[in-house]
Structures are given as structure tokens and as C-alpha cells.
Amino acid sequence: METGTSRVKRGMAEMQKGGVIMDVMNAEQAKIAEAAGATAVMALERVPSDIRAAGGVARMADPTIVEEVMKVVSIPVMAKARIGHYVEAKVLESMGVDYIDESEVLTPADEIFHISKNEFTVPFVCGAKDLGEALRRIQEGAAMLRTKGEPGTGNIVEAVRHLRLINGQIRKIQGLSKDELYNEAKVLGVPYDLLLGVHETGKLPVVNFAAGGVATPSDAALMMHLGADGVFVGSGIFKSDNPEKFARAIVEATTHYTDYKLIAEVSKNLGTPMKGIEISKLHAAERMQDRGI
Amino acid sequence: MKIGVLALQGAVAEHIRSLEAAGAEAVAVKRVEQLDELNGLVIPGGESTTIGKLMRKYGFMEAIREFSAQGKPLFGTCAGLIVLADRIEGQDEAHLRLMDMTVARNAFGRQRESFETDLDVKGIDEPIRAVFIRAPLIKSVGEDVEVLSTYKDEIVTARQGTLLAASYHPELTDDYRLHAYFLDMVKEAAAAKA
Numbered sequence: 025m026e027t028g029t030s031r032v033k034r035g036m037a038e039m040q041k042g043g044v045i046m047d048v049m050n051a052e053q054a055k056i057a058e059a060a061g062a063t064a065v066m067a068l069e070r071v072p073s074d075i076r077a078a079g080g081v082a083r084m085a086d087p088t089i090v091e092e093v094m095k096v097v098s099i100p101v102m103a104k105a106r107i108g109h110y111v112e113a114k115v116l117e118s119m120g121v122d123y124i125d126e127s128e129v130l131t132p133a134d135e136i137f138h139i140s141k142n143e144f145t146v147p148f149v150c151g152a153k154d155l156g157e158a159l160r161r162i163q164e165g166a167a168m169l170r171t172k173g174e175p176g177t178g179n180i181v182e183a184v185r186h187l188r189l190i191n192g193q194i195r196k197i198q199g200l201s202k203d204e205l206y207n208e209a210k211v212l213g214v215p216y217d218l219l220l221g222v223h224e225t226g227k228l229p230v231v232n233f234a235a236g237g238v239a240t241p242s243d244a245a246l247m248m249h250l251g252a253d254g255v256f257v258g259s260g261i262f263k264s265d266n267p268e269k270f271a272r273a274i275v276e277a278t279t280h281y282t283d284y285k286l287i288a289e290v291s292k293n294l295g296t297p298m299k300g301i302e303i304s305k306l307h308a309a310e311r312m313q314d315r316g317i
Numbered sequence: 318m319k320i321g322v323l324a325l326q327g328a329v330a331e332h333i334r335s336l337e338a339a340g341a342e343a344v345a346v347k348r349v350e351q352l353d354e355l356n357g358l359v360i361p362g363g364e365s366t367t368i369g370k371l372m373r374k375y376g377f378m379e380a381i382r383e384f385s386a387q388g389k390p391l392f393g394t395c396a397g398l399i400v401l402a403d404r405i406e407g408q409d410e411a412h413l414r415l416m417d418m419t420v421a422r423n424a425f426g427r428q429r430e431s432f433e434t435d436l437d438v439k440g441i442d443e444p445i446r447a448v449f450i451r452a453p454l455i456k457s458v459g460e461d462v463e464v465l466s467t468y469k470d471e472i473v474t475a476r477q478g479t480l481l482a483a484s485y486h487p488e489l490t491d492d493y494r495l496h497a498y499f500l501d502m503v504k505e506a507a508a509a510k511a
Binding site: 041 | 324325326327328329330331347362363364366367370371374395396422423426427428429430431432433434448449450451486489490
């Protein structure tokens with residue numbers, strides 16, 4: 025009997041496929057998310073758009089919030105640790121959190137090193153905006169990936185950019201010869217073996233979700249259309265007028281992402297989605313995607 | 318033989334790959350109309366609350382009960398096992414209620430308690446590698462249910478006529494023998510009907 029094997033960690037993410045993982049800030053929201061069909065919840069003190077508005081240093085949530093959420097739902101509970109913050113991750117693991125997001129949404133604790141995730145029993149998800157970042161995180165032990173997008177903006181453009189880039193790079197790697205692969209590993213700054221795996225299989229060895237800017241059911245369906253395995257929705261749901269209806273709509277649009285009539289149906293009368301931010305209006309320091317590369 | 322994998326949420330592609338490796342034609346099923354052309358159906362692992370909710374929403378509860386009543390086999394893994402069960406511990410409502418058993422969700426604990434192990438399964442010669450992820454357990458079964466394997470005295474694989482249930486994930490390994498076992502059930506059922 026072995027716990028914490030890469031098959032067990034990656035397999036847990038496989039079970040999330042085709043699903044929606046929702047940010048929640050308390051027990052009540054967690055119950056709404058579960059009832060709407062979320063496959064997991066991310067327990068947070070503040071959603072990304074509030075983190076942007078509040079400014080200052082964003083850290084791991086108060087353990088009370090995480091515990092409260094774990095108590096009321098039977099679906100998996102995820103929580104965020106700062107990039108490179110080994111102790112926040114250990115604290116979350118000790119509490120029995122099901123998945124840790126080493127996340128650029130929080131203020132990084134380390135500007136160079138990520139957490140050595142292979143040492144943990146609990147699995148990790150990390151953000152990536154290109155194939156280099158994706159494979160570096162996998163090498164460190166991430167068992168699941170998500171696009172970084174630009175969290176808390178309600179603007180899908182960055183998540184689209186990141187998913188298209190990663191999938192385009194994968195197609196390019198497939199077409200390289202073995203000798204070209206050695207150089208490409210050097211250029212991307214990734215281990216050769218992982219790159220060889222991508223070359224041979226034409227895909228990443230872990231599940232890759234969309235995240236960072238999903239604000240409508242159509243946004244979720246667009247990311248599935250572009251090849252995402254599932255969707256994280258952060259600020260979108262509980263910043264909307266009718267979170268319950270909105271959450272259900274996102275779940276259905278993700279499952280039936282090619283059924284456009286159904287997406288039209290579930291998109292009716294959802295009220296105003298979150299306002300959203302034009303990416304070019306962000307200052308360099310406000311771009312969360314540039315953290316932890 | 319054409320086998321469907323219910324594709325509302327969960328590990329669909331892995332089951333399709335395993336079924337194909339075992340020699341079947343396999344398709345992802347998103348609409349009830351697709352059931353007509355199938356000889357058997359797999360209900361995959363995922364989140365049972367999500368899968369159950371979407372099954373109700375799109376009419377799969379009645380359609381799959383009807384499919385099963387026609388003698389066509391069903392195979393549920395992990396969340397799929399929960400969906401098949403007649404009774405779920407601690408919940409008033411179950412899902413398909415086809416298999417005479419009581420199941421406990423997340424019976425081993427949280428994700429950090431998830432594990433893999435070698436498992437003897439009745440009807441398969443050598444042990445299979447079983448991956449348990451936030452897995453359910455079968456706490457008790459009715460008299461028509463045959464227990465195919467146990468782990469630490471708890472039931473983890475069971476069969477009731479044309480219904481097969483496993484609390485772990487055979488689709489996450491390269492061992493296709495449990496899928497081949499299910500495929501044999503589908504062939505038998507098709508032969509019995511002909």
C-alpha cells in the first residue's frame with residue numbers, strides 16, 4: 025500500500041476533468057458551489073478581484089475558513105499557498121486539504137524557488153503560461169496544471185493566450201527530431217525527459233485546466249473548446265448578481281461546451297457578470313501572471 | 318461490441334483507451350439518444366455529486382435504468398460505483414439505485430489517504446494494480462451480489478448479474494484485465510439476448 029504516488033496525485037486531478045472548480049470564501053458559498061455541481065472548491069479568504077482591490081500582501085487563508093469549508097462539503101477542498109512558501113503548504117497539508125494551489129494570485133514568498141512538491145503527500149496544482157513553465161512545475165512535482173490567465177480581471181484574453189501557446193508549443197515539439205529536442209530542452213529550460221514525453225505522446229503528463237479570467241458560461245465553454253481539461257472559476261461566480269444560477273450555468277456550459285443552444289439557454293437572465301478589467305490598463309506590478317516563472 | 322463511457326464529468330478518455338485496448342469499440346456518451354446503439358456502458362470516476370446532478374438534469378436516470386432493464390451491462394468505477402448503488406451512507410437520496418448494496422463515500426478519508434495497492438480479484442488470475450482516490454467502499458451487499466474482491470476485509474469489487482462495480486480506478490493503469498472482464502459480461506449478455 026503506497027500513498028502520495030504520482031499516479032495517486034495525478035489521478036485525483038484526472039477525476040476533476042470536465043468539471044468546474046469554484047473559489048469560495050465561506051461555508052455558505054461552498055454549499056452553493058457543491059449544490060450547483062462544482063467538482064471541487066478552492067477555499068480562500070478573498071477572491072482574486074478583492075485581492076487586487078485590497079492591495080498589500082496576500083497570504084494563505086485563515087485556517088478557520090479552510091476548516092469550515094472542509095466540514096460542510098463532501099467534494100474535494102483545495103487551498104492556496106504562496107509561491108515558494110513551504111510552511112504554508114505544510115500547514116495546509118496537515119489540515120487535510122485535498123489539493124494545494126501554489127498560486128501567483130497570492131504574493132510570492134520566494135522570487136526564485138518554487139516549493140519542492142515531490143516531497144508532499146498532498147498533490148499540487150500550479151499555474152503556467154507556456155510549456156517551459158508547465159514542465160518546470162511538473163518536474164518540481166505539480167500533479168495538475170492550470171493556465172495563469174490574469175486572475176481577478178474577468179477578462180479571458182490571457183487564459184486564451186496561455187492555453188493556445190502551450191498547445192501550439194506541444195504541436196511544435198511533436199514535429200521536432202531527437203537532436204532538435206536536446207536544444208529545445210535547453211531553450212525552454214526544461215528537463216529533456218519530460219520534453220521527450222511530450223514529443224512522444226503529444227500531450228502533457230498531467231491534467232491542464234483553464235483559469236484566470238473566466239467570467240461567463242461562454243468563457244468556460246471557449247476554454248474547453250481550446251482544449252482545457254476543465255475550468256477554475258474565481259471571482260466570476262460570487263461576484264455575480266445570482267451566484268447560484270451562475271454557478272449552475274457554468275457547470276452545464278463546461279459539460280456541454282459544443283451544445284451552443286444549451287449555452288444560450290443557460291446564459292439567459294444571469295444578471296450582470298463581474299465588471300472586468302482591460303489587461304493593458306494593468307501596471308506591470310499588477311500582472312499576477314508574471315510571478316513565479 | 319460497442320461500449321459507451323458516460324461523459325458528463327470525470328476520467329472518460331482513460332476508460333475509452335482501456336476499453337479499446339481490451340478489444341472493444343468505445344465512445345463518449347453525452348446524450349441519452351446515444352445509448353440505443355450501445356451494448357454496454359461505463360460510468361466513470363469523477364465527482365459523484367456532479368455526475369448525479371447532471372444525470373438527473375439530462376434524463377440519464379430513467380434512460381440508464383431502461384438500458385439496464387434491457388439486460389445491457391453497466392460498469393461503475395469509484396464515483397460510478399456510488400451512482401449504481403441502492404443506498405449511500407449518510408444520505409437520504411441515492412442515484413440509479415440499481416445495485417443492491419450500501420456504499421460509504423470518501424471511506425478512506427481525504428486525498429492524503431488515497432493510495433495504490435495490488436488487489437486479488439475473483440475471476441482474474443494475477444493481482445491487479447488498484448488505485449484508490451478518495452475512494453468509496455461497499456459496506457454491505459444483498460444476496461444477489463457476488464463479492465469479487467476485498468481490501469482489509471472491506472468490499473471493493475462486486476457484481477450483480479449484468480452490473481459490475483469497483484471502488485478504485487482500473488482505467489488509471491495499463492492493466493486492462495478488469496475492462497476485459499466487463500467486455501466478457503457484455504458479450505455474454507449480447508449472446509443471451511440473441
